[in-house]
């Protein structure tokens with residue numbers, strides 16, 4: 001589905017390499033886990049894959065083709081990055097969940113309140129969760145809202161950057177189950193990369209284990 005060839009990222013200010021040439025492929029059905037110390041470049045790598053940050057070298061291919069500049073929004077619809085500390089807009093959780101539908105790339109789909117309430121329930125949140133102010137969310141609640149915001153639009157690949165780092169163990173298991181359900185809904189056509197510091201979780205959510213060490217993916 002997705003292939004990165006010699007993806008490289010430097011920090012021009014400190015003149016150091018954040019991501020050494022990383023080559024990586026992910027096929028339908030793959031469940032990849034990336035572990036590694038804090039500051040080793042896991043988020044840098046995921047953000048590069050999502051085309052959120054400019055890279056200094058290397059290319060990304062989506063289904064065998066390079067991604068043209070104009071195709072980046074639709075690529076990001078297919079390959080969804082869920083940030084470690086998700087950004088929320090002012091307003092309610094529901095406003096945040098509705099936001100993607102205001103973008104051109106989602107004009108063919110409609111916000112489905114019943115569906116997001118169901119996703120919230122499965123993440124252990126009542127319907128009232130949608131009425132909370134986004135600025136009042138705890139770190140874990142913001143992670144749940146960000147995951148629902150992405151799951152409601154059925155991406156093909158999830159790039160999950162420590163999505164349960166701020167959650168209690170029971171909520172973390174609910175998030176794992178939500179991702180499992182998304183996987184099952186894709187009939188083998190979906191794939192995920194999950195960054196985790198928790199070895200037990202890494203065992204549960206991944207079949208392919210990679211380690212990032214000082215910007216080197218292996």
Ligand SMILES: Nc1ncnc2c1ncn2[C@@H]1O[C@H](COP(=O)(O)OP(=O)(O)OP(=O)(O)O)[C@@H](O)[C@H]1O
Pocket residue numbers: 011018036037038039040041042043044045084212
């Ligand atoms: N835009 C940037 N410009 C310069 N340096 C950056 C940038 N983004 C990240 N870094 C640096 O790159 C290194 C890797 O950061 P990254 O966020 O990828 O770590 P990580 O492996 O995700 O760590 P953690 O497990 O704590 O989330 C860090 O030293 C960080 O300070």
Ligand SMILES: [Mg+2]
Pocket residue numbers: 042043044084161
């Ligand atoms: Mg990180």
